[in-house]
Amino acid sequence: MALIVQKYGGTSVGSIERIKNVARRIARWQAKGHRLVVVVSAMAGETNRLIALAREAQSHPDPRELDVMLSTGEQVTIALLSMALMDMGLKARSYTGAQVKIVTDSAYTKARIVSIDEARIRQDLADGCVVVVAGFQGVDDSGNITTLGRGGSDTTGVALAAALKADECQIYTDVDGVYTTDPRIVPEARRLRTITFEEMLEMASLGSKVLQIRSVEFAGKYRVRLRVLSSFEEESEGTLITFEEDENMEQASISGIAFNRDEAKITILGVPDRPGIAYQILGPVGDASIDVDMIVQNVSHDGMTDFSFTVHRNDYQKTLKILEPVVKHIKARGVESGDRIAKVSVVGVGMRSHAGIASTAFRTLAEEGINIEMISTSEIKISVVINEKYTELAVRVLHKAFGLEQPG
């Protein structure tokens, strides 16, 4: 008999019919003798509806009041799911974030969980109840309602699993696990039975938007056994996120090919190579709250180097404007940039112990005549920036080159 935390996203609870499906699934788990804590998101579309309403009321909605509003989305779902469970004869009880209570800091719209008081949940579980908790929300020290930001329900699920020392945290979504790459691009893409925590981090941040990145970090920190499953398929075991790298390493060197077409690249040419220059360039960008992803700087020649980085495509024009005075000030030669690029990444903890991964990747792309514009690597990832039009081709040939269509 295990203690399981299940999290169902907005699509999984998007209608009464779907909520009833979720209730039936929960009933089957309980019938097997498991104790269940269920975290739910707002019904699909509800959060956007509320944000639109808020914007009508105030041009820039006050963050505290926005959280008061947004938190109602999950509050409706916990009640509906509890009712659906009771309608099937189960005992169920709902809790808002404030009721649990899930204490956060006071950073409205992007609060972080500070502590969880799991006493009431334990008591309800002992009473045979299914405990239904609102995801995405908490309460600060002064009793103000907070939200954790988009995707925060995953974090609620993992944090509850950590606090309760649950046997597993199951994240139900509209895909049945983590794939070697996007099946819409490579039909042979295969669901991974396991993936390591670090690979998952790389996959998530690269656009395999299965799990919210913060929840994965949280799971890693508290060693929560995390599983991604489909709420629409009954059979699949989904993908288990593990911490045992050794096991995985034996299986395959590479876990998947991720890609991202949302970025733009900017290169400052002929930058005088002196201490502090990177900060002089990226400081003003960071001050404007623009996130920088890849940063590449190669060795210098004659005291000059090129400095490249990528930003989200939405921030592209703004970043160029910010850099204008900077380029003059540091006396760089000029700027070269483009937003028709894609980042393609080969991810796998296996590359730590398998030589030749990088050269295989580069050779594969070269054979197709795909020019590599930037390269950045970490211990378990090789990312290249290429022309956007080659995205699908690059993903397909890399997927094949590393034999990802074969069962691991």
Added chain:
Amino acid sequence: MALIVQKYGGTSVGSIERIKNVARRIARWQAKGHRLVVVVSAMAGETNRLIALAREAQSHPDPRELDVMLSTGEQVTIALLSMALMDMGLKARSYTGAQVKIVTDSAYTKARIVSIDEARIRQDLADGCVVVVAGFQGVDDSGNITTLGRGGSDTTGVALAAALKADECQIYTDVDGVYTTDPRIVPEARRLRTITFEEMLEMASLGSKVLQIRSVEFAGKYRVRLRVLSSFEEESEGTLITFEEDENMEQASISGIAFNRDEAKITILGVPDRPGIAYQILGPVGDASIDVDMIVQNVSHDGMTDFSFTVHRNDYQKTLKILEPVVKHIKARGVESGDRIAKVSVVGVGMRSHAGIASTAFRTLAEEGINIEMISTSEIKISVVINEKYTELAVRVLHKAFGLEQPG
């Protein structure tokens, strides 16, 4: 500089545009130097939408979970109104019932307020904030969300006014006060500038659905100065509910003519007149949660009497069915009943000291050939049951007979 509690109902906050109107009205009050606490309902239609959703999830929605759901309606409105106020440059802060906190008993869907902690509100008021509080809801001792039942936002307003010792509690609604009768039936009906608390109670329970009855009781108990105003008209002073009967008595003997077409009457004929018989008849009715309104029993002849009462028309058939075995058991002669009736009431504290009110009423009806089927009186009210088809006629002639079209 007064401390004023204002309450706006669902129609008054039924759209963003209307919420902004409310915000402008609040701004004008604050500009006059008043401190303001504002209680709001859910946007019109929202509560019904949520109830419909709940019924889809569970045939008989669990009361605790229903309250979790319903309380989201006001939670959205407090955030929107606070945002609208801030958008106009005012300081504002919202509170849910649980945040205030408004402690209630645990009678879900019809909870009663036990206590209010007004410390945070006072602090915000001192900071120059408009404090926006969710009506209709509270929290019990264990932190469960409760609601006060339909119309409970009025009660929240009055209870807050009592706790804060506010100078006035203003209930904004879609009518601009209490009228001598329904202006749709008597075009000469006149808005009352004042009405006593007791008259208001009689008027409210008789169908002049301006204020929720419990909020009026609350206002009476804590001597809260209560005013009913229109949220759509700027000029009208509305109707003030007073506790100074003496003043009123001098003005006029009668305040208004109320009526109700939602009832059905049932008479048990030939009831043996012995102790306990009323309970034998009404006990089973009450056990079925059917509310009984008028009860009339006259003196008996030869140990037999007739026992009459009225119930809501929706409960008519059910009540007749419940009475079948009762009538047999008590050996009554039979049952006479009808649901095409109306109750018309003459209300006024003045009748305590003015003789002849009843006879004027009865003569007026007789002159129009309207037969009186039942009569029931209290200290400040005379109610008659008549054939439904005479309702408008009876209201009009009584309104005229007591000179209600003349300014008091």
